[in-house]
Amino acid sequence: MVIEVVRIGQRLVRDDRVTTHVALVSRGFGAEKIYMTEVNPEIKDTIEKINNTWGGDFKIEFIEKWKSIVKKKKDEGFKVIHLSMYGENINNAQKKIRDEKNLLIVVGAEKVPREIYELADYNVGVGSQPHSEISALAILLDRIQEGKQFEKEFPNAKRKIIPTKNGKNVQIKETRD
Template structure:
């Protein structure tokens, strides 16, 4: 591994007709909350185009790729693998260990191992549970993979992802108590 460690999010699977917005929102959440890249398994097309469009308009860096071989992608990953699943161990018990494994500092900056965060769309193979270094549950109750990803990234980066600087943005949202204001650059 050379350079700055990377955080990638693999959206495992895509149920056509059911996950159109969910897959896109996994990618947008990954982007907004500190990941460097989203990898969409079996879900290219408009979903990757939407995420790329948002990155172009609101800044990056962030990239999107599509894979038709997610198992090979996981197998070939050179770094730490976290699988977000309601069947895993509670984040409260694993948070410090995961942060140490990937070398995340107190300020949320990553300085160690590349990290692949896997979120499923459909039933996940038992093989993934074995391949993952950590099977992490945000809660052991049924819930959204988008919510799990958001909570996990916030815990990983200790909130520092909320202060991220966006590069090459065509548009910037100006925070307001009321109304909406977007500035064109």
């Protein structure tokens, strides 16, 4: 399954951290790429540093118009999932989504245009109360992959967390320059 994410919009200043966390969750929970509109370019530097230290090749692409990437991905056979508090309950949608081959997950920042509801193959809500788009994305990614995303190794990692009951254990690989 190929998973990519689109972040639509950003509330200036307030959302730099939130948008960075949307990217981090996308990366850490199994997506391969995120497309972003209206974003602080330093976010890309942050994610590249994470990839360099913790491994993987998660990609960020800045786009001007979300609609063109959604339409392009639909033409390529991707199913579009729009995360929305108003969507179909995740408990009812997760099995159908899990059976799809390629997914493009749309995560809004501010009020999203009505058109995304119509373009999406699935409008999915993880709850019917106000909540964070970060948590909604994490829950969706976990549910559709059934936790398997945490079994994969990130290639070329300089650091790796070794799970432990108490304390912290980080394996650091030596690099030779």
